[in-house]
Amino acid sequence: MLTIDIPACSDGELALAISLLTEERERRAREASAAEKAALARKFKRDTRCPHCGSPLDRDGSRPDKARMYLCPTCKIASSDSTGTSLSSSKLGVGKIRDIVTLVVMDCPDWVIAHIVGVNIKTAQYWADRCLDAAVAWSKESKLSKHFWFDEMRFAPTRASGLEGGVWTTYAGKIAKDAYMEVAFDRSGGFCHVFYEKLGTPSRDMILGAFEGRVEPGSKATHDGASSHNLMIKKLGLRDDWHKFVAGDEEYEDAMRLMSNCCSYIRHAFESHPGIKYGKLEAYANFFLYRWMHVRKHGLAATVDYLIGRIFGTPKSHLFDDYGRKNEIWSRK
Numbered sequence: 001m002l003t004i005d006i007p008a009c010s011d012g013e014l015a016l017a018i019s020l021l022t023e024e025r026e027r028r029a030r031e032a033s034a035a036e037k038a039a040l041a042r043k044f045k046r047d048t049r050c051p052h053c054g055s056p057l058d059r060d061g062s063r064p065d066k067a068r069m070y071l072c073p074t075c076k077i078a079s080s081d082s083t084g085t086s087l088s089s090s091k092l093g094v095g096k097i098r099d100i101v102t103l104v105v106m107d108c109p110d111w112v113i114a115h116i117v118g119v120n121i122k123t124a125q126y127w128a129d130r131c132l133d134a135a136v137a138w139s140k141e142s143k144l145s146k147h148f149w150f151d152e153m154r155f156a157p158t159r160a161s162g163l164e165g166g167v168w169t170t171y172a173g174k175i176a177k178d179a180y181m182e183v184a185f186d187r188s189g190g191f192c193h194v195f196y197e198k199l200g201t202p203s204r205d206m207i208l209g210a211f212e213g214r215v216e217p218g219s220k221a222t223h224d225g226a227s228s229h230n231l232m233i234k235k236l237g238l239r240d241d242w243h244k245f246v247a248g249d250e251e252y253e254d255a256m257r258l259m260s261n262c263c264s265y266i267r268h269a270f271e272s273h274p275g276i277k278y279g280k281l282e283a284y285a286n287f288f289l290y291r292w293m294h295v296r297k298h299g300l301a302a303t304v305d306y307l308i309g310r311i312f313g314t315p316k317s318h319l320f321d322d323y324g325r326k327n328e329i330w331s332r333k
């Protein structure tokens with residue numbers, strides 16, 4: 001048992017004791033945090049293959065923090081459960097990550113998150129981007145089936161802004177008006193697809209392109225019967241459940257209620273995020289769709305838990321590079 005006669009200590013001895021104890025406490029906290037993160041990375045891992053070449057991996061022991069190590073039989077590169085995920089490069093403890101993600105889900109700006117949690121703004125932004133990654137991965141895994149709803153949503157200038165310096169300003173920043181986005185969801189998943197290739201109403205081929213490979217044939221498609229939808233419904237072998245738009249019509253409103261609710265929600269969510277980069281519109285839309293679907297079903301706390309699980313299991317993406325390229329194509333027009 002360690003005993004120190006504290007009143008008898010000199011100031012120098014006291015300072016030394018305090019620094020030794022603090023150091024030891026911090027070391028233990030780091031160790032516990034690393035072990036907790038290793039366990040979470042393993043629990044939520046979604047792809048068990050080699051992060052470098054995609055081959056099935058061989059176990060190769062454990063690190064001191066109990067993270068499992070693997071050796072790839074093909075490319076011979078070693079990896080752990082957290083390789084490539086946001087956990088591998090973060091020094092934050094799980095508690096702080098959870099606090100940040102909770103505030104991101106609650107639409108807090110980065111500087112507010114930074115202030116409340118006690119991290120810098122870049123760190124808050126980093127985790128907000130990981131939330132987007134997770135939502136995008138979720139939407140990519142969603143394959144619509146049984147019964148789904150869809151419609152195109154138009155990004156229009158907000159009432160507060162409009163034409164400024166010859167450029168239309170929207171809640172998405174300086175973009176031309178008339179960007180369109182496909183919004184589609186069933187009971188368990190969904191996706192938003194921004195038509196980056198062209199502004200204005202999407203053609204029937206663009207709509208078909210947005211859905212190809214993302215719907216089970218034979219599913220029931222509920223929509224407003226726009227003629228640009230027909231090609232997609234036919235080519236993908238869907239059951240057509242269309243409702244002619246008549247303002248105030250009960251039958252139409254009943255059938256389309258979920259869709260209208262979803263679009264209003266997404267629109268409202270964009271309004272509380274002014275200044276989103278054009279290239280990030282789709283990622284944010286998927287994040288809002290993810291939140292709408294999960295909060296409705298499971299409440300806010302469970303939504304945060306699911307999202308954190310997804311973040312821990314989703315490789316950190318480079319996907320904003322893709323958006324950047326799309327953005328370039330767009331700006332050359």
Ligand SMILES: [Zn+2]
Pocket residue numbers: 050051052053054055072073074075076077
């Ligand atoms: Zn490999």
